[in-house]
Amino acid sequence: MGSVRTQPGSVRPGGRTARVRAAVLRAAGDALVENGVHGLDLADVAFRAGVGKTTVYRRWSSVPGLVADLLDDMAEQSLPRSDTGSLLGDLTANARLVRTTLADPRQGVLFKAVIAAATCDARTAEALNRFYTTRVNEWAPCVEAAARRGEVPPDTDPHEVIRAVSAPLYYRLLASGDPLDEAAADRAAAAAAIAAREGAYARTER
Template sequence: MSSEPEPGTLRPGGRTARVRAAVLAAAGDVLAEQGFAELDLADIARRAEVGKTTVYRRWSSPTGLVTDLLAEMAEESLPRTATGSLRGDLAANARLVQRTLTDPRQGPLFRAVIAAATCDERTAQALGQFYEVRVSEWAPAVQEAVERGELPAGTDAAEVVRAVSAPLYYRMLTTGAAPTEADADRAVAAAVAAAEAGVYVS
């Protein structure tokens, strides 16, 4: 079995880091503007003002670019907001998701990646890893609520976090409209009520 890393998984520094930043920014622009089908390595190299050989050698394919882009987005996403209450923490998470999906660049970008993930295994794996990072970032909010006695022992923290964001993505994907702040608040209220009732006790 080869020990070579997957294309786009190395974490460079210095000038190489600047090349990576330029290429991933260009890839994000294309995803947001035109979708995954138009993600062409030669075009990305031109947009980023980077040699084609560099892009092909480092990322090798559009899915390599998407994998690295999602990894960067997970690394740069805002840290968890700790408010001291379960409802406050989950509301901060829901509003963050809502703002991301409403953003004129991030919203279309996520729609493009989600669409690509339905028919491309590597993109699906990269998207799954992105959300695994995000869920693990916010899971302590639920764990701390259990410790404070706000939720029953054995509550599955990851499932509660997913229950907050899932309705927001569902609304975007099924209606084509970005979720509103009211949608975010309803998702939090429903998740908290279910968690308090023991629905997510494993």
């Protein structure tokens, strides 16, 4: 096999390098919350993190590279899925976790900034896609387990069910402005569970 070329910021370091990465990503998140992607500056991030500018420029090289690594780190740090023993219980746990994240004063603003950036930057869009793919894949097994228990049809697409849970919550965050409360999370989970039981998310032939 040939060597694998990595993008700046994609190597998972240890020791002091790991501490530098953590400090820089924390600073980048702070700057994103305060100023948005368009106000993100590598020199400012370096200052906030207390590291040299050359370190940041050498490792991440660009704002999109830094945002991409921030998203990768967020995916790594996300909580694992729950296993309540029922589809509704698992989907409710997922919905409440998404809701807690999006309703958080820092995390909600951070996601808005990154999603906005992804609409016009391919690398950020790719990183955002990786983030959501990681999270959907993390929770999909709860739908597979429900299929084994007979709660949903065996041909249910688990990824579509998980996407259906979070979609109404992201709509509230980005479009409607309706409250992101626990009741909204519970309704999203219940709706997805009912639809899944009725076969709405059956895999289709392509």
